[in-house]
Structures are given as structure tokens and as C-alpha cells.
Amino acid sequence: MTRISSFRYEVSGLEFPSLQTVSPELERATVDRARVGDQQALADIYDWYMPRVYRYAVARLGNTVEAEDLTEEVFLRMLGAIGDFRWRDVPFSAWLFRIAHNAIATHFRRAAQRGGPTTAIPEDLIDGRHDIEAAIEQQITIEEVRRAAQLLPDAQREVIALRFAVGLSIADTARVLGKREGNVKALQHKAVAKLQKMLVPEKDGVRPRVQ
């Protein structure tokens, strides 16, 4: 029980971090305006989703420089495609992250063709804090999560990125990945179990450091 209470302390609060979203009604109205080319609506969509797309790109690529490029590419692709977006197919967020998912697939394919490593380990991964050493002692850092996620199979890493970096529902994650919901649940479970092993303190109360 000791280790659980200590971990409870470490995550400093048991609520999920809030995922900044807008009301479905506003999103729908805005997307509809964007579909006919309203620049302000497109700008609103960009503002709402850009941080999440970026976070998704970081989660998938583990590299902030490539994540920036990819984020821009996703929105340009969105611009080219939004006229064809239809509500009856998927929710907007699932549609957008499907674009992101495809962009990343293209990115990996190109990187593989070039033969270079796709995820260089950066020193500047942002975690919002300056005192990294102290922060690591207190809670799971993005650097640890990133390193741990790199050890997951790609399918699991993708689910983690969409579920926990972006905040999509199981259903939307399944839509983005073109998988069944049950499949996503299974991948989520396996991924969480592995991350837990790597990130959560063992019996002696010391959290293993992911190398």
C-alpha cells in the first residue's frame, strides 16, 4: 500500500488534466463555416487543435523539430481537404487526427526510405519545467514517458498518443486508426501495463528510471 500512496502523491491530484475543447455546437458551427472558406473559422479551428496536434506529433515522433514540421503539414492538409469533410462520416477531431495519423505514416515511410533514424533523442523536449532533476523526483516527466513510449510497439504507441496526448475517446481513436474499438481497448491495456512497469514505483518505493 505504501507504494500506491506514494504514487498517488507523485501524480499530484487524481483528476485527469483538462483537455481544452469547445462545445460540440460551437465546433460544429465553426467547422461548417470553415468548410466554405471562412478564414476566421479556420483560424479558430487552428487555435483549438494546434496544441493537440503538436502533442500528438511529439508523442509519435519523440522529436520536437520534426513535430513542428509535421504539425504545419497536418493543418495544410486539413485546409486542402476540409471542403470535403462530411459530418455523417466521423467527428471532426477524428477526421483531423486521421490526417495527422496519415501524415506521420508518410513521414515514417520517407524516413525508412532515406534509411536514417526517425526519432533522434532531443535534449530540448519540452516539459514545461526548468528543474528537470527535481521534477523527476516528484512526478512522471514527459522525458520518461517519451522514453518509455519508444519501447512500446508502434500500434500501442499510437493508441497512447491518441488517447492520452490528444485525449480522443476509444471510439474516435478506433476511427482514426481504422481499427475496431475492442482492438483499441486491448492495445490500450497492453500499453498501460507496460508503461506502468516502466514508470510506476516498485515495492521498495523507488520508481524505475527509464533509460
Next chain:
Amino acid sequence: MTDDFERALADCVELVRAGRRSIDDCVRLYPQFGERLRLALLTVIGVQKAYEGVAPRPEFAERARERFLVATGQRLQEAMDIEPSPTFFASARVRFLMAAQRMGLAQRASASHRHVPFVAAHFRALAGSMAAVAVFLGAGTYTVASADDSLPGDWQYPVKLQTERVRLALTFSDDARRDVRLDIAEERAEEIEQLAERGRRITPGVIDRLVDQTAPLVEAAEKGELDTGEAARLREIAQRQKQVLAQVAGAVEPETQEKLTEAVQLSRQAVEVSARITANDPQRPPQVVTASVELTPTPSPSPTATQTSPATPDATASPGTPAGPATPVPATPVEGLIVGEEPVVTRDSIKLVPLSSGRVRMTIPAPEHGWSIVREPGQSTPELVRITNDPAILGSHGSSLLVISTLTGDMYWYVNFNGRLDEVQMRVTRNGKVFVADEDVVRATYGDLAKVPLIVLDSIEVIQDPTPTPSPAATPTAGP
């Protein structure tokens, strides 16, 4: 068992994330998984919290957003080039109704005691519902295009300003940035002109923007960062600004007056510095300086004569010396060319003698200052009076030729400036309106050489045509 745990975990993540259950609630909901479920949920929260710390660099976020906005603008432009949306006309109508509504509300606010007519109230209600329809139809399709024409106070004006900021942000070379800044400074002048034309209020903010967006150009000019082409453009824009500001000077509210004075000062500074740059460039071609300041006629003591004065009459007049001739303006055109023998007035140390011919009357430098009239043989009343300060006309730096129409009072000054022959349109009649050269430009460009032309310009008086005709040039003068 594994499948059950997967489902339990998936359910609990959703429940906890939605704030509908705590982790403890979930563990109680699935007692068979106990601490295993608790740890998994804690892992999920930890991972999600870690990801939440990931944020794009502010510099990246800002630049990427601007690039995106430009891309949206380009896409919009492409779309419009191909086929205008059928909703365009509907939305244009809605915009009109919304503007009407806003005006109605403003009027109501300013005169709340007034009875609002039944029809007007319904009109506003209609406009409101049309606005809702506009959103549905996609009225925003043309936001950028119509924002380009918007004025301060319009609902689309912020879009226009944002588009300008984006243009600037996306322009990287200093040259190109200056071009954009020049465009923007010109746009501000045009907006003020249009606000005035439509009788709309000119707020201090409107003038402020003009100052804010002109000042960097003046600064660049003073640092010598503008090439001659850019300086020439700045000069034109600043001249226009000056003129626009002069036009609205009488109409602005007291709170705006101070800003206006500041703006006029800045525009004058811009004119001067840019004129200096263009004049002194050894590589520059000969130039034409156009008359840009509209002359406002002042009431004349004689019903048949119009006495005119330049926009800045105090700039050339020495204290104590009258700007005009001592004798009253004759009510009828003068036959021949009459030049006074004795100086009637001295200005800037130059003795002046009167000259009358046709419909014009003016003062010109006395012969002792080296200026002489070029006589036109065989004409009692010449169409043009020519005055020059050099027998070998325009052959060397500083030599000048003034040409004045005896019909309209229009005046052109040709001057050899460092070997180039410039034409300065000192006074021009266009569509019945009289425009004179911007004195700041003329002085900054030609320095002391401009002294005599400005004095002569200042003294020109034209006898009004007694019979009203639209074009004075088409009316023949009296006499043979």
C-alpha cells in the same frame, strides 16, 4: 479475464476522465481488479499529465499560425477566382442589413428619447435574423475580400488589420517589408479620406494607427535606409496624408485634434525627408513634382474676383509684409501685359513688381534680382507669361523657367537641378479645382531655388469668369 480487465480499464478511463467517477469509485465498481486497476489508472493519469506539459514553442506557434492564415487566404483567393459562391450575394445583402442595423442602434443610443418607428424596429429584427442566416449560409466566405475594403468601425476591419500583420510577418527581406509598410501607410490615409467622405467619425485611434504605421518609414528614411524609389513613394503617400488630414482638420472632435496635429507633423516630416532623398540621389532621373494640395478658395471682397492663397500661407510670408498686392484686384481681364516699374513689396529680401495680363495678376521679382520676362512677339495678351533667371535658359544648375497661364493662373516651374531638368507643377486646375504644389516637398527638394517660384505662386490671383461655365479653359478671354 484479460478481456474483462481491458473493458474495465477502458470504462474507468472514460469515467474518470469525464469526472463522473473517482479512481476509488472505479475500484469499488470492479472489486475483482482492485489495486491492479488503481495502478493502471494512476499510470494513465501520470502519462496524460506528462503529455499535457508538451506545448509548442511560442515562436513556432506564432509563425506557424501566420503561415496557416496566409495559406487560408490564398486558398480563398483561388476559390474566388474560379467561381463566386452563390451565397455571396445573399451575404452581401446581409452585411448591408447588419450595417444598417448598427447605424440604427447607434442613432437610437444617441437619441434614446426619440420614438423608434414600428417599421424600423422590425427592420432591425429582420437584420438580426438575417445575421443568423448569414452564419448558416457561410457569409464569411468573402470575409477577407470584403475586409480589404472595410473601414475603421466596420465589423470586418479587425480582419483587415490582421491580414496586414500577417503580410508583414511573412515578408522577410527589408525591402519587401518596406513595400508592405508603404502599402499600409497609404491604406490608412485612404481610410481617413473615405471616412470623411461618408461623414463618419474619425476617432483618435484612427489617427493613431496612421501615425504608428508611418513612423517606422520616416525613421527608416532618416537613417538613410530608403532607396530613391521607396523615398519617392513615401513622399507621395505622405503628401496624400497631409492633404487628407488637412481636409478633416475642421471636422474632428477636440479629443482627436491633438493626435491630428501630431499626424500632420509626422507627415510633413515624411515629406521633407523623402523629398531630400529623392532630390539628392545623383542617379535619379528628371522628375515631375505634381501639385497635390487642393486650394480652398477664400471669400473675395470683389464679387467677380477670386482671391486664392496657398494652404500654408504663413510659411513664406515674412512678418509685416503683405502676401498680396497692395491694390484691389481688377474686376475685368487686362489686355496686353502690364508690368509695374516700382517694387510694390519685398519678401524674403526680394523686391517684387506687379504683373497683370489676361485674367491673372501676380508679383514677380524686380529686374535687379536677375529675373526677366520672355516677351512673346506679336501678342498683346500672351497665353503664357514666361519668367526666367538665366538668359541661357535652363543650361546650368539653378536656372529656372516659370510659365504661368494668363487664362487660368496655372503655373509650371522648370528647373535645372544638378544637370537634370525637373518639372514642378506649382499650380494646376483640374476639374474646376485648383491644386498647388506641396510647399514642404518643394522646399525640401529645391531649397533656396524654390524661393522665387513660391513667392510668385503665393501672389497669383485669377479673375473669376463672370459667366458660369464648367470649364474655364474653354472660355475665351476678352480682347483681341
